[in-house]
């Protein structure tokens with residue numbers, strides 16, 4: 001099985017789970033030195049999704065591919081064609097852009113990218129399963145850890161916006177389960193955490209996990225937009241629109257993690273407790 005995005009949040013956890021289950025894994029990395037961060041026994045092959053010809057060695061002899069796409073869309077048609085020439089199955093990490101909840105229906109270049117990749121995959125006739133997580137719980141680290149390590153005041157917009165953060169480990173477990181079991185052809189799975197929480201509540205829960213009272217200080221959307229570098233504006237506008245649409249209504253919550261794994265989805269509190277050291281280290 002070939003795991004792409006193998007150094008990233010979900011791909012890395014999928015590598016660990018498959019390796020732990022004794023499944024032979026090949027990991028795609030862009031830089032050979034990334035091999036040092038992967039578990040022993042994983043076959044590491046270099047390649048880049050923006051250079052389709054660089055993927056042949058990684059794809060040679062694989063049966064299934066876990067595809068994570070964070071690259072620009074231009075090379076996707078050539079990559080998906082190559083993938084179909086070698087493999088029989090693909091599990092694609094997408095997003096819930098088809099879910100008719102306002103949070104997922106705002107202007108969003110990532111949604112367009114994922115929809116395009118899904119069309120390409122469908123056109124190949126590959127046995128495909130699409131996994132669509134909502135907000136990753138781990139976004140809390142990239143968003144709030146710096147402020148928490150600093151003065152403990154999280155300045156953030158749309159504190160009342162509700163999301164249902166899904167634990168990255170649950171996403172990876174679902175992916176690994178599908179890869180190991182086979183089947184699931186045509187499966188289309190929206191994964192969320194088990195509860196709808198406002199962003200301010202999520203910050204409070206991180207504080208509980210740290211044994212500290214954190215302050216949530218509401219920023220206006222304009223203050224937030226102006227505080228980020230120009231290059232980050234498209235992503236920030238996407239988030240601001242989604243949070244605005246999510247305010248005043250519960251987040252979309254599915255039972256898919258439980259249905260597929262036979263146990264409850266991890267709560268955000270569980271995620272925060274398990275990752276508390278990462279907010280202070």
Ligand SMILES: NC(=O)c1ccc[n+]([C@@H]2O[C@H](COP(=O)([O-])OP(=O)(O)OC[C@H]3O[C@@H](n4cnc5c(N)ncnc54)[C@H](OP(=O)(O)O)[C@@H]3O)[C@@H](O)[C@H]2O)c1
Pocket residue numbers: 004005006007008009010011029030031034047048049050068069070071093094095096110132133134135136139
């Ligand atoms: N964040 C969320 O809340 C959320 C929610 C739903 C869906 N998603 C989707 O999840 C995906 C990201 O997953 P993630 O968070 O696990 O990824 P991540 O942590 O951002 O890591 C990205 C991975 O892709 C690799 N990569 C980047 N560009 C590449 C290229 N040109 N060729 C080959 N590999 C490349 C990176 O390798 P290097 O180590 O070489 O950089 C890294 O392993 C995105 O498609 C996103 O839309 C995210």
